[in-house]
Amino acid sequence: MLHSWPHDNFLAFSRQHEWGGLTAQSTTLNNGVTVIQHDSGVIEFQPAENIAKLDLVLSCAVHGDETAPIEICDELISALMREELVPQSRVLFLIANPAAINVGRRFVEENMNRLFSGGHSQGAGLVNRERKRAKALEGFVTDFFAATPSSHTRMHYDLHTAIRDSKHEKFAVYPYQNGKPYSAEQLRLLAALDVPVVLLHEGPTTTFSYFSVNSCQAHGFTVELGKVRPFGENDMSRFAKTKSQLIALITQGANIAAAPELSGVQVYQVQRSINRTQDDFQLNFPDDVANFTPFKQGDLLARDGSEPIYAEQDGEAIIFPNAKVAIGQRALLTVMPVALQHLNIV
């Protein structure tokens, strides 16, 4: 069924059609930009000529309560629709989970960011709307990147905010690279995005950003921009530098001066990804302990049933601790700082 198009706010439209399944519609703006609404929460901007040779995916609301990235994408989409911004790059915006936005929660039935790269099909016969949506989003991203030559720069920023405070307000998760080197240019672009701290995953995951790396050969990152807050409680001035860099990528492409030098980038290597396996999983530190808090070797971090979990080395720090995750899912990451010169960066 075709819906009035173009409507005056894509986020509101997407929240009205929260699980998608809509017929694609397109329009051409006065400035020659083609806009394709592939589905609810899936909108693509094609410049008349992709001068920048950058194909950029910006996703938000993989978790519905992480509102600051949703507000950023909403503002960028509206500015592009009003022709206040003229893209030189192809941009695909994904408002991943409008249903979770509508209930103000991380997810409705299942954590969408554990459903990519086949996660949506694990567990015999288990089907839910987040699994179907995750699979559909994989298709949109695959088709978006496949539509242009592999010589284009392919980038995917999956924009999040974190549940806890963090010693580093903004940081990116650099997904496992399957043995390929890390990109100096991408690290510098992240620093220019006001994201000077990077976490290197130690193996494959079922996150959205790893899907784009592993299945689309894109530069994909989970970008943590701040703290989870309800709509209207974000101090959007804290995201000004990030938003202006996103505008620069959209309007000038990745060949913009990725200003900051690598020397300003801090890198951590994930040491362990600790899953909750028992009903009685408890963290041994309070909720106000921030991401990147270091512990001493031998400190008790958590108990998984009767199994104690200790810090294995002095300075081992915690990331994303969450005792409420589903059984079998990640309850925390531990990381150690690593020197740039020890990494395979090109």
Ligand SMILES: O=C(O)CCC(=O)N[C@@H](CCC(=O)O)C(=O)O
């Ligand atoms: O603050 C938290 O506990 C989680 C914040 C968040 O949603 N982080 C992502 C990280 C994904 C990745 O490891 O690339 C997630 O947990 O899905």
Ligand SMILES: [Zn+2]
């Ligand atoms: Zn998130």
